[in-house]
Each structure stands twice: as C-alpha cells, then as structure tokens.
Amino acid sequence: MTEEQAKELLQKYLDQQASPQEQKTVEEWYATLHAKDVVLPADRKVAIREQMFIHLQAAMYQKPKYGKVFKLQSFIRIAAAVIITITLGISVWKLNTQVASENQITVVTGSTQKKRITLPDGSVVLLDPSAKLCYPKAFASNNRQISLKEGEAFFEITHQEKRPFTVHTTSGVDIRVLGTSFKVKSYRDSKHIEVAVVTGKVAVSDRKGNLGTLIKDEYLTYDKSAGQAAIGKTKATAFVELAFDGASLDQVINKLQYVYSIKILLNDSTLGKLKTTASFSSKQSAEEILDIICSLHHLKFNASKNHKTFNIYR
Template sequence: MDQQQVRDLLTKYRLGRCTEEEKALIDQWYGRTARQQAYPPQQLDLEAARAHSWTNILARVQSQHTFEARIHPMRVVYLVAAVAAMLCVGFFWFSGSLTRPGSDGAGRMITASALPGEIKTYRLPDSSLVTLNGGSSIHYPEVFGQKSREVTLTDGEAYFDVKHNASHPFIVEAGRTRTQVLGTVFSVRAYRSLSDVRVTLASGKVGVRNASGYPEMQTTFLLPDEQLVVDNQSGGVRKGHVHARSLAGWIRGALDFNNEELKTIALLLEKKFDVPVRVDSNNLGEQRLTARFRAEETLDDILGTLAMAGSFSYRHVAGQVLISMNEH
C-alpha cells in the first residue's frame, strides 16, 4: 500500500466510511503504535493512548495533519458525548418547589466573566468554584444569604464545583431554567444567542424547573448521564442519555460536538477562538455534525475537518470566518 492509499484510507476512517476489513487494519495500526509507547501504569488512559497513537499514525503519512477527530455526517447519528456537566452528591427541594430569588437578599452584586478565548475559574463566597467558558458571565452576591446560595448565569457556559451545605441549597438561574442542588459538580450551557438551555448530570441527582417570570412547569429530575434541554421560546423540555464526562472537556480546551447544529458549532468556535464565525444560510446552519477535537487543534484544523464531513466550504474574510454551501 503506497502513501496515497494510506492517506485515502485514513480519510475514510475519520468520516466513518471504512469497511470492516479496513477498520480492522486501522485498529491493528492503533494497537502496534500504542504498544510502542511507555505509559506508566498509574497514568494509563485508554482514550488518551488511542488519541496519541492516532496522532503518530497521521504524522507518519501526512505530516501537515496533526489533529484527531471522529466525524460522522448528519445522516449518521451517534449518541456519544454530551454537554458538559457533572453533578455529584446531594439534592434538596423546598416542599416540592424552589426558593425564589430576592427572598434572601445579601450584599452587593458581583459579575465574573471570561472573555472569548479564555477559560477562567472563580471562587464564590462559600468557597465553591465556578469555571467559565469563553464569552461567559455570572452574577452573584458578595455574601450569600442565610437561606440559599443563588447565582445567575447571564450568558455562556459554567462548570460549578459546589461546596456541600445541607441547609443552604445552591441555585443556578440560567435562561428560563432554575437548577437546585446542595453540593455537587455540574455545568449549565445558556448562551443568549442559542435557542436552549442545557443541564447535564454525571452523578448524584438534580432538579430543574422554570425560573421566575415564566409559567410553572413540573420539576424534572435528572439521574447520572442524563441531560435536560429546555427550549427558551416554547418552554418545551427534552431529556436524553449522554456521556457527561466527554462534554466537560471544554474545561481543558477540548471540543466535543454531539449531533450539534452547525450554527451552534459556529458559536462555540467563535467563543473559543475569539473570531466571528458566520453561517450564510439557515438550511446549512441546521446541518448536524458529531466530532471531537483536542485542545491544541487550531480553528483551521477544526473547520477543515468539519467542512470535509459536512460538504461545505469556509473562508477568512475581513477578520471573520464565513461558512457557505459548496457550489456544485
């Protein structure tokens, strides 16, 4: 097999178009490469080893490609990774309903934020930690009240590591959602320019309901590896199974898209790389893609691979990226 045939085979593999025989051949390469690495037993991570092997294979046959991604066209749907959120132990519900904001006023308000391209961690008044994705901001009191700890995610995505306190529930208001826990680790995605709010659970239990000012809805409880999607316009909810750990990768700068619309991917790329990314038509923006990219991959690495899978093109124009349909 010559070098061009190898490159063609690897391209088919990334796009999920290999035959079983071709997949077996790729897997053999993975195995041989992985066995050549000296991973200390205590640091062994199978996914990391697989990604490392993949990078080495690509480097040998096509040095200009140094990224790893698994892409599936919109007609192939894999319910793999999910949006970012892990919830550990503890849950509390006040007589079947959530405490409302303003009932426990405490001190002046503080705004914490992360600029596009940044990931920043802040310590809250109760020593809980919050990590903000690029282009995100939260609003909270300088001192939490005596009955509850309330935080508002005003825009973006936040990952909370909440200090346990059985008598003071921790509440996050985002979009039209209100999520309550006692002490846990979880994240919420609620960018203003997206049409929904997403809460995902890795462990423990959490309850989500409408925020103040919206019609009452039945509380939805999530179990580990479940995700709740709430439509900001209609208030409709959708619950499904996900792999919560994968979507928490954004904290390390990685990107994991699970059957996401291209317009959503464009926004997340814009927040990560601080470059405007525009999709030129609604039909193209509704195309769905699944992919995983490591933190060190560039915007062009990611867009080049997505374009190959989604049959679109992109170009840099006047400081922004324009995504458009391929011309036939």
C-alpha cells in the first residue's frame, strides 16, 4: 500500500465510509502499533501529542451526519484512526530513518544522531546530526552523483578514475573528486557553505563556473549571497585509514597519488602487479609509507626536490 492509498483509507475510516473489510484492515493496523518500538526525541513527542489532542477535539465536537447520534464506539474508532494518522506522519517525516524510493535512497539523521553510510561503490559517508543525504541505489557507468540536502558530512571516496564523484548541494555548489576524503557543511539557514579537504584533491564549482581547487589541509568558504569563495588552510587536521588487502602496487600508487596529491612512477611496469597487504594512516608522510611498501617488496625509491614526484625501482 502506498502512502497516498493509506491516507485515503484512513480518511474513509474517519468519514465512516469504509467497507467492513477496509475497517478490519485499519483496526488490525492499529492493533499492531503497540508492538512497534518507535523511539522519538522528547520535543517531537510533545508535538505529536498536541496534534493528536487537536484532532481528537475536532472529532468529539463535530456535528453528527444524517441525524445519527455520535456513539462512544465511533469516537474510539476515530481516535484510533487519528493515532494511526499521526504514526503515518512519523514515517512521512522520515525521522532517524532510511527511506528508499524506486531509484533513490534518502537518509536523514535526528538532532542527536550520527550515521555511517556505505555507498554502492564502497565509498563511506559519515552523516552528522540533522543532516539529509540522497544517493542512487546504483551509480551510473560513467559518473557517481549524490546530493547533500542539509547538514554536515564527511566523505571517504573510493578512487575510480573513469567514474568521477560529485556531491551536489541545494545552493548550487558542487564538489567533484576522483578519490579522496573531505568534509562538506551545507545548511539551508546558513549564509555559507564550507568544504574542507583531508586527503587528495577536489574541485568546487557553482552555477557560474569553477570556484577553486583544494588540496590536502585546505578549505573553501562560499558566500551564498555574494556568490564568492575564499580558500584557506585548515586549523585542525583529520586523518583517514589507508587499508590495502592484496591490492596491486598499481592500485596502491593510485590511492597514494590522490591522497597526497603526488606523482609516483615505476621504472618497470611489471612492478605494478606486486600484491600489497598493509594498513596506514594519512597522518604518516608519503615518504614513510613508500619506504614501508618498498621494504616489503625489496624495492627502492627516490624523491624530487619538492617531494612531489617519486620514482620506484629495484
């Protein structure tokens, strides 16, 4: 039964126009409500209680139809239907829940709740309280697009060179990446949108064009009214885990290149097939991680003067 059909059925029940079978459906529905474990914040419970009181008062004082006397049984049935209607409203509000439409999934967090979401490509999103995220059940073959409708979220994006990843916001600001980790803060009532990069590189744009490209430990603040952006250095550094389980050296290199915004070259292409199983953290320097990986495979490496390009060899 769809949400609209449920509303129509409840209205028929309230108007005493439901068939015996429809009445039975509503009453069985009501009977199951007590078994459900619905956890709500205190302020939301107060709002529901007030709304129920208003509906019940209206039901008690409405004029009888066709001269019939308003009976206690009818009142109880109406009261039950009102409670069901309020319960339906709870689900429609999508409090602390995950709702799937035909092709999209919407996740909403409560005022004190955080959620960890794994996207179809293996990317991870950490939603802060009072946030709303929409993403497809399956990404397209040539791109990955999701929408942060409200709130703050931290993204750890799986690197896929042929499928760029884009986060859309309600203010028209988009964040495009290939594989990295970053944080986005976008509230409807706030004058600004913030994007902070923990690892890798992202490009931020609005409807007019590119606003800037951010690398590790940089952030961008966007003024919605002025349509202008400012870039600065982050004060506090966050870290992400870099785990490899039987990954090829080519895959490891691709990940490190995006995490640290560096270039890593192999003097022998066959080295790219070597398998690596190890865990690191972005708090470690690129040189430290390369030193460990090369030790595992009995390889060597050297760095350019600016430490932006590395060569791996036997």
